[in-house]
Amino acid sequence: MPENKIEIKNLYVSFGSNQVINNLDLIVRKGETKVVIGRSGVGKSVLLKCIVGILKPDQGSIKIDGVEVTDLKEKDYNKLRMKMGMVFQGGALFDSMTVEENVTFVLNEFFNFDPRVVYDRMKESLAMVGLQGLGRLSPAKLSGGMKKRVGIARALCMEPELILYDEPTDEVDPVTGDSLTNLINKLRDKLNVTSVVVTHDMSAAYKVGDNIAMLYRGKVIADGTPEEIRNTHHPVVQQFVNGKARGPIMDDENLLLDYGV
Secondary structure, eight states, X not given: OOSEEEEEEEXXXXXXXXXXXXXXXEXXXXXXXXXXXXXXXXXXXXXXXXXXXXXXXSEEEEEETTEEOTTOOHHHHHHHHTTEEEEOTTOOOOTTSXXXXXXXXXXHHHOOOOXXXXXXXXXXXXXXXXOTTOTTSOGGXXXXXXXXXXXXXXXXXXXXXXXXXXXXXTTSOHHHHHHHHHHHHHHHHHHOOEEXXXXXXXXXXXXHOSEEXXXXXXXXXXXXXXXXXXXXXXXXXXXXXXXXXXSSTTHHHXXXXXXXX
């Protein structure tokens, strides 16, 4: 069996004339949590969509468990998706459905599971995220952090080997964000899953990441342990992780600062 869960080489993705992913290489080892950081618009969410098969790259290779997936037919990719859980930014819940219906949506909509199996998985998934007994509520009754947990429970309902998190701490307060990072770590340890976490929240990145990769101009410019990233001398990475306005990122925008804009 391959040691790496995901191997990405020479990946390119563009939208018209906009080259979003530009010769990107990335490795995610089995059982690790790989955090992908970078500014908005650098291709972090696009990368996740390529892994899960929502987007097809212009060129390049994506291997999952040693299998090249970029040429898979939809039917074959669906079999692979049964081993994945995707946690969308903001939760992406259906307001017209209850929590239970949201958590079981993918299983009921796309797979032919026994209803009793689906129900048991739903109960277990809600318990793992601390929302047991709340399945009959509507999303409107939930806080932002609880909606995030429902999104995670929906991913867990797939009993995944791989979980993809898109900005899991976005739009929540720091205390709620920290509780979500604790949950991500707990699930990694309990389920022994491989995780890819996309974020620009450096507190979360340092806390959950076994390794952190930074995207800039469509490619990975640094990849290392949290300690290596924290102490990097790379000027772009250093500016981003320290949240500094001045530096090599967005030079044109930084020029405005000299004029008090």
